[in-house]
Amino acid sequence: MKVAVVGAGRIALEHFGALTALGDVDVVVCDRSPVAAAHAADRFGLRATYVDSDEMLRFERPDVVHVTTPAPSHPALARAALESGAHVLVEKPIAMEYADWVALRELATEKQRWLLEDYSYQFSPPMSRVLSLVEEGTFGDVVHVEVMICLDIHGEGSGFSDPNLPHPALALPGGALSDFLTHLAYLARVFIGDHRSVTARFERRDEGSLSRFDALHAHVVAEKATADLMFTAASRPDGFFVTVHGTRMRAHMNLFENTLRLDRVWPGPSPLTPLWNGLSAAFSEARGSLGSLVTKLSGKPGATAGVWELVRRTQEALRRGGDPPISLDDIDGVNRLVRDLLAELPS
Amino acid sequence: MRVLVTGATGFLGKAVVSALLDRGHTVRVLVRPSARLDRLEWVSKVEVARGDLRGGADLAPALEGVDAVAHVAAQVLGDPMAQFQGTVLGTERLLSALPGSGVRRLLLLSSLSVYDWRAPRGRLDEDSVLEQAPYERDGYAVAKLWQERLCREYAEKESLDLVVLRPGFIWGSTREWIDGVGIQAGPLVLVNGPFRRLPLTHVDNCADAVAEALGSEAAAGGTFNVFDSDETRAWRYGSEFARRSGLAGWLPFPYHAGLLLAYLASGVARLLLGPRYRLPGILLPQRYRARFRSLRFPNARLRGLGWSPPHDFGSCLERTFQPPGKGTDESASG
Structure with missing residues (x-):
């Protein structure tokens, strides 16, 4: 299997790591910066480097292309890769406009190629566990x-706080929040399905913010369930919290740390349920915190574990002839939800 | 000579600008768009070009009419990727703007981090072996090695006169502590290997070396380690630091005991956590050596240019540990 990664920035490192860990993948890299491409090739032992993606596609004819460049370039690069006959995995957001996604979908269907948008946190260890519990009943x-991102986008070192090198998302109508809507959308949709209606309130709480908005509270209604999507730059410490309420269990996750706590209905007298859940929670928190520390010390992917898992599942499905881990209908549902969230932006 | 200085609002860059002005050069500083310069003492004596090496506006206008570039800017904070992007990709942008500019000489501020600290036998000089396993070191070493490689390839291809300086531990007012001395533990300084010689260069001496090398014909195409001397022992600096910083004192810590501890810690970590384990740098043998290894640090090549540090160790101490209110203004953003 020959895989080309277009873009050698921060998230691309996870793709290189995931691909080379598979052992039998021939990986090449393309970046407009020759030294960025050379550095990636040197560090991960990649076979070849390119600075021109069209030349790379013509010469290498890769089976799969991963697009990890800044978001505005995603549609054009994905289109070129599909035209060349490759399956394509694109970092989120796959397109800035819903119409661009629809055009890509049509092309992928016409070419009979896979087209995936990276929903990395959906494939993180705690999400995989909860989705399994849901699937098995x-x-x-x-x-x-409830999906809530608490992230200090105004702090020193944040890509959204540097006035000298503004993050591309800051130029978008949703500001920095544009970079997080896809995460919020796919994590809700994977549990509640396609939405029927959306209400959202975008706010700018920090007057010093470089972003038009730094807070969001949205309510999403689907056929059988609802979701609340939230973003705040003010709450500390940072966390990516997902709480899933089920008819027999409740799951609490922090996807930055890959921790999971489950509340459940226990057999026996109901007054004891809080006790069992408390003991279970204490054990889960201790195990999760220790696991998070061990993951960091062992150099394994932590918050990015989902990228590795999605890459592994994609490669496995391609080799075995299975279905893609993310379908075109999934991506369409997520992008319609993002579109409808953005439609709630104040004019 | 008109010299463009990158990183001019940083710790070393500010001193480099002063040293170049002292030698009569015309100085243009490249500073980020949001940088505040109003409290810098030399602001009225320099030309100011606004730009960011990492991206944004074209850098070519900043290079118009420039004879030489002192490339001091580097990303020293952040994770390895941030350091690589800030330092290496920034340098790549700078180099891409050079053709047609008239720049004849590029002076690159590199670092001792580029050396393989396992290899030297007794002394570390410009002919010592460069790090062969950079990804086992730290993001700064990786970035500096790639930055040097990039500049050398460009200089060879474009016939640019490249001068590389590799300073030792740069110290001075606002940066009084030197990691190579040891560890600060509450009111005490634990001095690692107290009789080791330190590869020190005071910021004002280092800046003077930059100005000397930039204007020296004999420096053309050369690489120079920058040390004031290697006569200062770790215990001397540790004790001066403790006394002048109001700490209780200092204690010696054997170098080899620390190295043994680092080997033990990394061995246990490898056993328990696998080959990609991570530990604090001081517990990794390769980083421990780069910080504390006992070597001689000759500066004969730099002195061969006719340079000698203008300030001795005693006066550097006085310049660094000034009473409150007499310090250098460091409030401008960089």
Whole structure:
């Protein structure tokens, strides 16, 4: 399997790591910066480097192309890769405009190639565990989901706080929040399905913010469940919290740390349920915190573990002839939700 | 000579600007768009070009009419990727703007971090072996090695006169502590290997070396380590630091005991956590050596240009540990 990664920036490192860990993948890299491409090739033992993606596609004819460049370039690069006959995995957001996604979808369908948008946190260890519980019926029916990102986008070192090198998302109508809407959308949709209606309130709480908005509270209604999507730059410490309410269980996750705590209905007298859940929570928190520390010390992917898992599942499905881990309908549902969230922006 | 200085609002860059002005050069500083310069003492004596090496506006206008570039800017904070992007990709942008500019000489501020600290036998000089396993070191070493490689390839291809300086530990007012001395533990300084010689260069001496090398015909195409001397022992600096900083005192810590501890810690970590384990730098043998290894640090090549440090160790101490209110203004953003 020959894989080309276009873009050698920060997130690309996870793709290189995931691909080379598979052992039998021939990886090449393309970046407009020759030294960035050379550095990636040197560090990960990649076979070849390119600075021109069209030349790379013509010469290498890769089976799969991963697009990890800044978001505005995603549609054009994905289109070129599909035209060349490659399957394509694109970092989120796959397109800045819904119409661009629809055009890509049509092309992928016409070419009979896979087209995936990276929903990395959906493939993180705690999310995989909860999705398994839901699928096997243990969790019961999901009735409500809360997804909340607490991230200090104004702090020193944040890509959104440097006035000298503004993040591309800052120029978008949703400001920095544009960079997080896809995460919020796919994590809700994977549990509640396609939405029927959306209400959202975008706010700018920090007057010094370089972003037009730095807070969001949205309510999403689907056929059988609802979701609340939130973003705040003010709450500390940083966290990426997902709480899933089911008819038999409740799951609390922090996807930055890959921790999971489950509340459940226990057999026996109901007054003891809080006790069992408390003991279970204490054990889960201790195990999760220790696991998070061990993951960091062992150099394994932590918050980016989902990228590695998605890359592994994609490669495995391609080799075995299975279905892609993310379908075109999934991506369409997520991008329609993002579109409808953005439609709620104040004029 | 008109010299463009990158990183001019940084710790070393500010002193480099002063040293170049002292030698009669015309100085243009490249500073980020949001940088505040109003409290810098030399602001009225320099030309100011606004730009960011990492991206944004074209850098070519900043290079118009420039004879030489003192490339001091580097990203010293952040994770390895941030350091690589800030230092190496920034340098790549600078180099891409050079053709047609008239710049004849590029002076690159590199670092002792580029050396393989396992290899030297007794002394570390400009002919010592460069790090062969950079990804086992730290993001700064990786960035500096790639930055040097990039500049050398460009200089060879474009016939640019490249001068590389590799300073030792740069110290001075606002940067009084030197990691190579040891560890600060509450009211005490633990001095690692107290009789080791330190590869020190005071910021004002280092800046003077930059100005000397930039204007020296004999420096053309050369690489120079920058040390004031290697006569200062770790215990001397540690004790001066403790006394002048109001700490209780200092204690010696054997170098080889620390190295043994680092080997033990990394061995246990490898066993328990696998080959990609991570530990604090001081517990990794390769980083421990780069910080504390006992070597001689000759500066004969730099002195061969006719340079000698203008300030001796005693006066550098006085310049660094000034009473409150007499310090150098460091408030401008960089």
